Amino acid sequence: MTAPVLAVRDLKTYFVTPAGTARAVDGVSWDLHPGETLAVVGESGCGKTVTSLSVLRLVPEPPGHVLPGSLIEFEGRNLLTLSAPELRAIRGNRIAMVFQEPTAALNPVFTVGEQIAEVARVHLGVSRRAARALAVDLLNQVGVPDAARRAGEYPHQLSGGTCQRVMIAMALVCHPQVLIADEPTTALDVTVQAQILELLARKQAELGMAVLLITHDLGIVAGTADRVVVMYAGQVVETAATGDLFAHPLHPYTAGLLASVPRLDGARGRLRGIPGAVPPATAWPVGCRFHPRCPHAWDKCRTEEPPLLDGPAPGQSARCWLVSEPERRKPA
């Protein structure tokens, strides 16, 4: 396999809160390879967004801080030790980001054309006129009709779907190596979501960029990702190729998530779901963090925290004692 374009090792991002230290991201590692789509899935509070913000050092400090010993390696350098100017040269240039709320992420007092052009002026150093032409060209490429006119409009004049296209155009200005897309379609209607996913896939193929897709939607993961990282309680609990994950989930949390989703092609009726709720980040359970909600848990799970254990499929591993003691798995 080729070397990863972005490697995260033992990332720990903690927040100081009145209720104590919240270990939002607590020892996360993964590799993103050139050209692939890696999905990070999980529910609210699992740490998936904090992970992506940590990569670009966008975590507000204080109350947050990335712990020493964490490593985020991009093009042979640890992003966590770079100076602010060095980081600025990478952010929005080599690594770009698309956020969930496009209307909130755009500046309301500049036209969308000016905002795209600004990226080109800062990172590519092109003239005002060239930047403006590039903005219109990019709007065209991301499928905004009547791009020249639209470039002169403000975010509030555009629909949510068009704003997300603008965000993608901004992210693509410098042909990034890595695109981090944090819930890029969550705020959008399903028909618009389909348009945006199509657009992202097309641009990814054209530019050969790697995409880190942060999402809670397993349907989107199934349709777009090459590999998946499942997060729970600040940790990676399972990682696998997309096909393996959906066909044979190793971790009971992954299996529970899959059983919770109502589907167009499945049986109707009661959903299996997962009992209970995610614990607060200030008080993760001892032992396996999922044990209070796990149907298989036994004594060992309540005291000993499992490491990521390799499963039968290549590249699939899960943070669960069942991997080494499969006979303890109860039938569904």
Next chain:
Amino acid sequence: MSALVRVEGLVKHYPARRGWLTPGRAEVVRAVDGVSFDIAAGRTLALVGETGCGKTTVGRTLLRLVEPTAGRFTFDGVDVFGLGREPMRALRRRMQVIFQDPSGSLNPRMTVGDAIAEPLIIHRLATRAERPARVAELLAEVGLDASFAPRYPHELSGGQRQRVGIARALSVRPELLICDEPVTALDVSVQAQVLNLLRDLQQAHRLTYLFIAHDLAVVRNVADDVAVMYAGQIVERAPVDRLYGAPRHPYTRALLSAVPVPDPGAARNRIVLSGDVPSPLSPPAGCRFHPRCPHPLKSERCAREVPELRDFGGGQQAACHFGEQPM
């Protein structure tokens, strides 16, 4: 089978604000433009559609949280829109609502117990002495123990708050529950719990649901019948299996094809619609879907002639000139 809920020709137009920058003729926002449906007692009708299609406004007008512009709503034989203030208050006991955002719909300064007891006080359904027991009973019914009564909404998770919202709605023993995106704000594992709860409660109390949602997979799981809305109108209505199995309207088809399926091996024949939902200020003439319609038979007739909802048998109705030859 007589319908508990009968809605005929419901219309809600809002006057568009005219400022000094936009003088001229007063315009209207056609939020809901002639919507009709029935729901039999004990059944679930889902109203689905995308942002701005008018589905939430339908729910609000039925409860008269906003006054309708035209149309008729008969609830168990009573003409709801013709009721005066007092009889309307009394009727509201029989029609309750669950909102999308449980944190926005609970008073942050009221304990869970007080929030659930409030409707009992307003409708004089329990004496002061009876209330704590009734509150505990309602909490148990939604899967929470009595220790939740003295807590405040901020101490609860999203799923727990939604359970409190449901307990509060149930406290007055309603017959109709209008659920407006009740699981949209919840994580999938919690969403499954709340959907199961709604299912159990419906069976236990023979509740009738108007389930307003945008998620077609969720709707398939809960609904008996489905009505698809587009730009203020119903474009297709059918029992759930027919709507998902043999949709007649091209919009229904596109909507279904756009739902991501959590199966990497699934065939993806996504119909990607171009453009956006039309402005409710000036919906297109003829069929409101025609500018985005991917149907190969689309003709100039679609731009000229408004398609009526036509019957296709088996309880299925669709408003498409080419409903006989679905895509």
